[in-house]
Amino acid sequence: QVQLQESGPGLVKPSETLSLTCTVSGGSISGYYWAWIRQPPGKGLEWIGYIYYSGSTNYNPSLKSRVTISVDTSKKQFSLKVNSVTAADTAVYYCAREPYYDILTGPKSWADSWGQGTLVTVSS
Amino acid sequence: DIVMTQSPDSLAVFLGERATINCRSSQSVLYTSNNKNYLAWYQQKPGQSPKMLIYWASTRESGVPDRFSGSGSGTDFTLTISSLQAEDVAVYYCQQYYSLPRTFGQGTKVEIK
Numbered sequence: 001q002v003q004l005q006e007s008g009p010g011l012v013k014p015s016e017t018l019s020l021t022c023t024v025s026g027g028s029i030s031g032y033y034w035a036w037i038r039q040p041p042g043k044g045l046e047w048i049g050y051i052y053y054s055g056s057t058n059y060n061p062s063l064k065s066r067v068t069i070s071v072d073t074s075k076k077q078f079s080l081k082v083n084s085v086t087a088a089d090t091a092v093y094y095c096a097r098e099p100y101y102d103i104l105t106g107p108k109s110w111a112d113s114w115g116q117g118t119l120v121t122v123s124s
Numbered sequence: 125d126i127v128m129t130q131s132p133d134s135l136a137v138f139l140g141e142r143a144t145i146n147c148r149s150s151q152s153v154l155y156t157s158n159n160k161n162y163l164a165w166y167q168q169k170p171g172q173s174p175k176m177l178i179y180w181a182s183t184r185e186s187g188v189p190d191r192f193s194g195s196g197s198g199t200d201f202t203l204t205i206s207s208l209q210a211e212d213v214a215v216y217y218c219q220q221y222y223s224l225p226r227t228f229g230q231g232t233k234v235e236i237k
Binding site: 098 | 125155157158163164172173174175176178179185192218219221222223224225226227228230231
């Protein structure tokens, strides 16, 4: 069964860059889309974007100008960078797998496996 | 963006009773060419990450108890817990994956009365 684990600094200063990595174990990184989703404390879920193992990406327009998702298949990792962070970026960040792809409709999928999440606080 | 609206925001149900959560999308998430509704349900227990329950609006993920069921089509969907158990206390989210960006409902908190 695939497992995902987020890692990265828990505290980031305002205006700096938030960087997180998700490591995939127990399964292949190839053939899947991999997503980042965040949850501000006490609030709901926000989809940040995804990356295909080949490197193609799609981002939420609300964050697109500040977000970069990349993948390293040799390490079975994918990463998230959010630049120019503010307090509004304080959240638990989850990585997840999106397992479904249809040749006619493309990558329209739910998230079937999630990491445990990592809290990132933006504060000076 | 497709806006997902859940109701109620919270509900309290007696153990063994039925719990019903509604989810409405601002536009249809039914893809007519394959007659599939691009709608999922997740369960998030306190201090845990979300867990996949249902996809295609009504297909249970492997291992999910059959007291959980999903129904609906187009813009109106329902998650039903037929007989609430203590371990079902959680926040439940619907999500559309019909179009980008994927969007979630605001969540419904289920408690024991």
